[in-house]
Amino acid sequence: MARTHLPKTKPMPTSPSTARLRENLSTYLAAGDAEALRDRLKTLRHAEFRAAGAVMCEGRFWETVTEAEFWRFFLVLAADNAKAYVGTMLKAAAARHCHRPLVCEAEAFRAFAQDVASDIDRRKTLDALLPLFDQEEKVERLMTLFRVNEENDRVRAGYLFRAGTPVCYFLLFRLLKKWEDDVPTLRRFAVELIRKGDKSSFNLACILREYFNLDEVPGTFSLRLPAYELSRLDAHPEAFLKILLR
Template sequence: MVSFRKHNPLLRSRLLTTINTNSPAELLATLSGLSVSELRTANYLLSEELLGQLSSEQYWNFFAVIVPSNSKGYLGTFLKAAVQLYKQGQLNFTSDILLNFETYATSIDRRKFLETLLPIVNNTDEVHLLIETLCKDQFHAAVSFLLNAATPFAYYELFCLLRVAELNEQVLLRYIIQLIKRGDTISFNMACVLTCYFDVKEVPGSFSLRLQNYELGRLEEGPAYFLKVLNR
């Protein structure tokens, strides 16, 4: 296991001074001049302390310069800080930001981005934006990311995707079984929704959630009623 110093007051001061000037180019130059061990410490300081103090606009400005220079080295650092900022209500996504990321992101970069952020995104609009931008024309990948995120907001986006896809019953059954295997109430309810809405046969087991026929149509009206059903 590679060890590194988590605390380096001089390096922290240099990084903080650069960040406070709001100059992504200067920060990149500073990082580029560090030794391997110093860079590990810098990544720790950035992810755990410094980037989490930025506004959403400042964060994305630094992201847009630093991450493309070496996504393998810096994306994880920025994503750790993104989780902290988002949970504090201080990080917003826009289509321009995500489209810019998509232009240089590798498939591994996109996977890391979605696997980190989809589970914490707390509204359906941002889930849709993430999937629409980073999984465009990649239906099966989108389904996989949404199933793994396992949040009500991700499940609503999954429902919307499945509604317009032409899938046979066996494929739908496979998704339903995946949901059942997760074992939590929200996923069980999602499995019930898909079973009833698409009239899938031979689903193993039974559900405590009961849906009336009129409710199936209301699921299409938008996220409000859908989320209410999932959270019963």
């Protein structure tokens, strides 16, 4: 059967009204006036507010401000209406990170984490930001800032599990060693990892099965781990990541 080649669709051009709205909102960024932006957003009609949210999700909208200024806007908006703004600003943070890696050490970010964020906000923020970092120290610092390390180990394990990055999986593996005698919990983590469906999650499930000698873990595992590799897993992050990403 001959293939039908459909014409490529071009992205829809920005409407004049959205362009004007972007230009108007940008003036508050140029002035560094987070409170004025907050007040302006309150005056928008429903359709305009939705358009403003789409504009503010874009990393390029914030490219003229420093990271410290970005988190200052984040703090002011989140304190006013977390339900309306936290998700939007986290999308902007992730988009910004692609071009200008986040450090997350600004005072406004710290104030949000420790004084403003609700439990829901904390989860949203960590679920959005943890996957962005590929260094153990940065992941640990972020979790400490949001006081996750003051929670029980199962809460901490949940964040690392959901993030699903190689460095978070290393920290999760190291944490799971605390439950080496709790076979049902370890098996449950292995099964949930398999259900995630990606290669690194499947490999971590295999690592758990071999390292903790778990039985009745479903799946056919092609990853083979000799004893000398198992002995190095928790001592050397590089050795763990090499196996995880094999």
